[in-house]
Amino acid sequence: MTGLLASGLTDFLSSAVDPQVQVDAIGIGSIYALMAVGIGLVFGVLRLVNFAYGQLVMAGAFALAFASDRDWPVWGGIALCFLVVIALSLAMDRVVFRPLRTQSAATMLVATFAVAFLLQAVALLIDQSDDTLGEPAASLAKLNLPWTIWGTEVRKITVVAIVTAIVCLVALVLFLGRTTVGLQMRAASMDFETARLLGVRANRVIGSAVLVSGILAAVVAVMMTVQQPLVTSTFALRETIVVLAGVVLGGMNRLISATLGGFAIGYASGLLGGALPTAQSQYLPSFLFGLVIVILILRPGGLFTRAGGAVERV
Amino acid sequence: MRYGGVAAVRGVSLEVRPGEIVGLIGPNGAGKSSTLHAIMGLVRPSGGDVELDGRSLRGRPPEAVARSGVALVPEGRRIFGELTVEENLRLGLSGRRSQDGASEDVERVIEMFPVVGEFRRRHAGVLSGGQQQQLAIARALVSAPEVLLLDEPSLGLSPTVTDLVFGALETIREDGMAILLVEQRAQRTVALSDRSLVLANGEVRLTLTPDDAGDTERMIQAYLS
Numbered sequence: 001m002t003g004l005l006a007s008g009l010t011d012f013l014s015s016a017v018d019p020q021v022q023v024d025a026i027g028i029g030s031i032y033a034l035m036a037v038g039i040g041l042v043f044g045v046l047r048l049v050n051f052a053y054g055q056l057v058m059a060g061a062f063a064l065a066f067a068s069d070r071d072w073p074v075w076g077g078i079a080l081c082f083l084v085v086i087a088l089s090l091a092m093d094r095v096v097f098r099p100l101r102t103q104s105a106a107t108m109l110v111a112t113f114a115v116a117f118l119l120q121a122v123a124l125l126i127d128q129s130d131d132t133l134g135e136p137a138a139s140l141a142k143l144n145l146p147w148t149i150w151g152t153e154v155r156k157i158t159v160v161a162i163v164t165a166i167v168c169l170v171a172l173v174l175f176l177g178r179t180t181v182g183l184q185m186r187a188a189s190m191d192f193e194t195a196r197l198l199g200v201r202a203n204r205v206i207g208s209a210v211l212v213s214g215i216l217a218a219v220v221a222v223m224m225t226v227q228q229p230l231v232t233s234t235f236a237l238r239e240t241i242v243v244l245a246g247v248v249l250g251g252m253n254r255l256i257s258a259t260l261g262g263f264a265i266g267y268a269s270g271l272l273g274g275a276l277p278t279a280q281s282q283y284l285p286s287f288l289f290g291l292v293i294v295i296l297i298l299r300p301g302g303l304f305t306r307a308g309g310a311v312e313r314v
Numbered sequence: 315m316r317y318g319g320v321a322a323v324r325g326v327s328l329e330v331r332p333g334e335i336v337g338l339i340g341p342n343g344a345g346k347s348s349t350l351h352a353i354m355g356l357v358r359p360s361g362g363d364v365e366l367d368g369r370s371l372r373g374r375p376p377e378a379v380a381r382s383g384v385a386l387v388p389e390g391r392r393i394f395g396e397l398t399v400e401e402n403l404r405l406g407l408s409g410r411r412s413q414d415g416a417s418e419d420v421e422r423v424i425e426m427f428p429v430v431g432e433f434r435r436r437h438a439g440v441l442s443g444g445q446q447q448q449l450a451i452a453r454a455l456v457s458a459p460e461v462l463l464l465d466e467p468s469l470g471l472s473p474t475v476t477d478l479v480f481g482a483l484e485t486i487r488e489d490g491m492a493i494l495l496v497e498q499r500a501q502r503t504v505a506l507s508d509r510s511l512v513l514a515n516g517e518v519r520l521t522l523t524p525d526d527a528g529d530t531e532r533m534i535q536a537y538l539s
Contacts, residue, residue, distance in 0.1 A: 180408075183397075183401055183404055184405065184408060186394075186396075186397065187394050187397065187401075187405050190394050190396060191394065193356070193376070194388065194392040194394070195405065195408075196375065196377045196380075197356075197376050197377075197380060197386050197388065198377075198380060198405050198406055198409050198457070199377050199380035199408040199409025199410070199457060200377060200408045201377050201408075202375065202377060
């Protein structure tokens with residue numbers, strides 16, 4: 001029995017250090033990190049865990065499928081994806097979040113559940129209108145082809161995902177650190193009431209956070225659609241749940257810890273998915289969430305927060 | 315003004331003119347901070363009005379009140395500890411009606427509170443209580459308000475820093491700003507202010523002038539009334 005376990009562990013470790021598995025894991029971690037930033041930004045200013053974030057990604061994926069179906073050029077599809085996701089994100093804030101802003105966190109959370117399931121139901125109706133399950137978004141499929149780098153096959157989308165995530169995160173750091181709106185967003189996420197007393201416009205700050213969050217959702221939609229070109233109403237649902245777990249795991253109160261949490265859970269997911277034998281990959285979600293529970297019991301404030309659970313934001 | 319069914323402030327009427335300090339003193343729970351919160355739009359008064367230059371501020375959100383020319387130095391300073399001193403000042407600029415002359419105002423405020431300039435690159439959280447209070451006042455002043463509200467600015471400060479803060483208030487008054495000062499240090503506030511209202515149980519019980527500051531008996535009576 002011990003020998004069997006040791007042999008299994010050796011196989012797992014040798015697969016885990018495989019460069020291709022590592023690169024894929026980093027690629028998944030990068031996408032999840034961007035989702036975590038999108039969720040963390042809105043949480044920072046609204047204290048709202050937006051469960052409907054995945055449906056923004058799904059809407060973007062449907063936009064890409066729509067454009068692909070009509071043979072639009074790739075840039076046209078991407079532009080439509082951004083337009084749809086950003087518009088939906090801002091509409092979500094204007095129609096649902098803004099009127100409920102002064103209500104309890106529980107009320108707002110339930111509202112995001114309602115929005116999520118509403119969007120999913122609408123997507124299902126659209127999907128079923130042609131009597132087939134799923135809408136193909138094939139125009140970006142070229143990005144799924146591999147490059148061979150130093151003998152390792154790396155999918156183009158993995159490189160694109162890693163580079164895009166780095167660019168987005170650097171841009172976000174500059175935006176938050178160098179611009180007045182960025183400064184106001186950071187202040188609002190620390191103490192919104194004081195920020196407002198200083199003249200910081202609540203609607204402007206929240207609108208900016210929702211906008212940036214929407215842009216990131218659109219970026220994620222493009223990258224995920226390349227990897228999963230069949231778009232269904234449950235597109236990005238599982239990923240959102242995993243990322244939410246990652247955000248809590250990393251520590252919700254700071255954007256950096258939430259981002260690291262998102263990356264870590266994406267990386268772990270990619271690593272386990274790539275290294276585990278196919279027959280055992282069915283245990284991946286239970287193992288992953290089991291690990292989340294253990295870590296939260298050990299560090300309830302989050303894996304990447306300072307000891308003592310200091311409540312600091314962004 | 316009511317919290318639930320409880321009236322926190324009743325029938326308080328006060329006016330602060332440019333170049334004037336009005337003190338608001340009284341025991342804990344008298345309704346001093348609640349009055350400031352009502353002015354800033356943090357709580358909606360159940361009746362009455364708040365006017366600035368004849369324009370009503372009632373029902374406006376806090377950011378709109380701030381942008382119309384009222385700045386609050388809140389109790390407990392509430393500076394952003396994770397941001398630098400300079401970033402805290404930049405946030406103060408959010409409340410300005412115009413950005414013209416902003417850098418001159420910042421320089422003038424730094425002249426008044428040199429510690430703010432000295433530590434401008436440091437995180438505000440590492441400053442001492444007195445330094446944080448100076449930053450909180452500086453942050454309010456860079457918004458170039460017409461009216462400055464201060465909620466217990468000397469709370470927890472050493473006598474030296476308290477002197478500095480009260481000295482700064484005199485300078486600000488001379489510049490023509492209207493100041494409403496909520497304080498626990500009654501005698502000092504009465505001496506500094508053009509007039510001071512003694513608040514108890516949400517009502518104005520007495521109005522004192524600087525001449526009353528030396529009359530300890532009257533001060534005690536005012537508090538016990």
